[in-house]
Amino acid sequence: MSAQQYTRGPSMRDVATAAGVSAQTISRVLNDHPNVQESTRRRVLAVVEELGYRRNNTARALVTGRSKTIGVLTLATSNYSKAALALGVELGAREMGYTVNAVTSDLTVQGLTDAVSRLVLQGVDGIVIAAPLQEATEQISKITARIPTINTDGSSSMGEGMVGVDQDMAAVLATKHLLELGHKTVWHVAGPAEWSDAASRLNSWRRTLQEAGREVPPELNGDWSPESGYHNGLILGRMPEVTAILVASDEMAFGVLRALNELGRRVPEDISVVGIDDIDLAAFANPPLTTVRQSFEDTGRRAVLRLVAQITDPSLGSAPDLVAPTLVVRGSTAPPPAAS
Template sequence: MSTQQFTRGPAMRDVAAAAGVSAQTVSRVLNEHPNVQDSTRRRVLAVVEELGYRRNNTARALVTGRSRTLGVLTLATNNYSRSSLALGIELGARETGYTVNSVTSSLSADALTDAVSRLVNQGVDGIIIAAPLQEAAEKVRRITARIPTVNTDGSSSMGDRLVGVDQDVAAVVATRHLLELGHKTVWHVAGPADWSDAASRLNSWRRTLQEAGCEVPPELHGDWSPESGYRNGLILGRMPEATAILVASDEMAFGVLRALNELGRRVPQDVSVVGIDDIDLAAYSNPPLTTIRQSFEDTGRRAVQRLVSQIAHPEEATAPDLVAPTLVIRGSTAPPPPGK
């Protein structure tokens, strides 16, 4: 089989001629049609590889009504969880034969609705919303009413489209762990108030303390950054009664740990700290961080799987796909000091 030279990109008919089959057979192979002999399939795919043939997705979309493209709405941030989620989506899309078209947005309602509208107008087959919606949720739901959509950030108004980790369970498990160690109450460094996941964790932390008959301290808020955790850690570290702290993300927890160390508060001898996420660095902090594990990459893959299923079977009813996180106990938690 000799390599042919083309002044243009090779077309399907060129693949067919080189493989000694019809263009229809090439099309069947590329569309994974079952009624093709294995030997023929291998020969066609070998020619496709040799010639560097690339499918014309625009023409394919005109024929099938699908672009084989998934739209993804994310925030413009370098936050670890966003990067890991995006990787999971990219890998999941590749595994299912889709490409990804991503747009970023700020948290304003106008910016979010504009970003979703742009994805719809670009003709994507479905949309993954990996950004907190809050005030924009109802507008976004109306815009995406006729296109398969998955939400990974816990908007209650898009409950039937949710794919993610049960944030209610995350906060409950973390808070109970600290109470079971003997701490009288648990302080909380929450995430931004306009994030659905942060709000869910905050409400569950408060409810768990109330159900246990514990005093509910005033919460503090950060912006997911280590810097905001550090600032809040400087406040809590000056409070002798604060012996247990639940931090809404590992990255903020690292900042809390540094602040406590600078103030001479030992972890876990004086103060216990629990994070949420279990990012790779959590096992290597000083001390290693007790945290709630949730796999963002797995969430991204599951979001793609749910979306592709919706695209193939739009008539099927869906339910929220939430998995329970797990507690990973390391060196940052222990019983309170004597007398506390």
């Protein structure tokens, strides 16, 4: 039975009948109860998606058709940028008179699709996705086809629903800054390959060097953590030809600075280091970190404004909303030793 066969919209009982389970089981799945077999949970979620079922969970929703609730999907991570963006969403939603239902997920396709399905089941009016979707874009698009959705990750395949910072420009600004200081080339500590932001920065770094006619060194990969930056810094710091490093996040850059210091490589006298993000600690690193600033809280607020506009007018469409980052020059960059 398809969603078109329900003139009043499918009920929980309709979902239970189609899935071959009790209404109590449906309720447990909707509330993410742990005592549900995974195969049953998947079957229920598939039926919910097929029928287009949405739960109205407030009295206001019965009158207006809206729950005044926004769903947010983030990764289960302690990464500063995701936490700051989620705060921006929370503050923006509060200003617009909405509450926030947040879910977290790992980076698996199944984890991401299940998390988005849970938000839809909770009857949210719209969803902000703050997680990389390179492998799950098609599945997520099917689930969110009937609900306004904004993506802050920069996945090109969700173009019109994108709100964020121009990650291409972030890497270009950093790389050109180091080249203009006189460095022959720039090494790169990239983020995880499955993250759209990391992939965009990597491609832009490589393209900028190629356009300048410079050698493109092999990139190293981290996982956004200071520890991964530290281990990559130990590798780069032992290579005398390295004079400039672009690190894909400030947190990894702190680890790189620590490694270079332990190896006796001075920053910026021997090696220049640039991060991306400009988190609060960047100005207090030793030396203060040159970085590319992007406002995560602002991105969260803008995502909510765009989402509420789409909730109010479902026919609304517009181009991706990308703002330009800015280069913040501090004490971690200088001309290379030979040019000093």
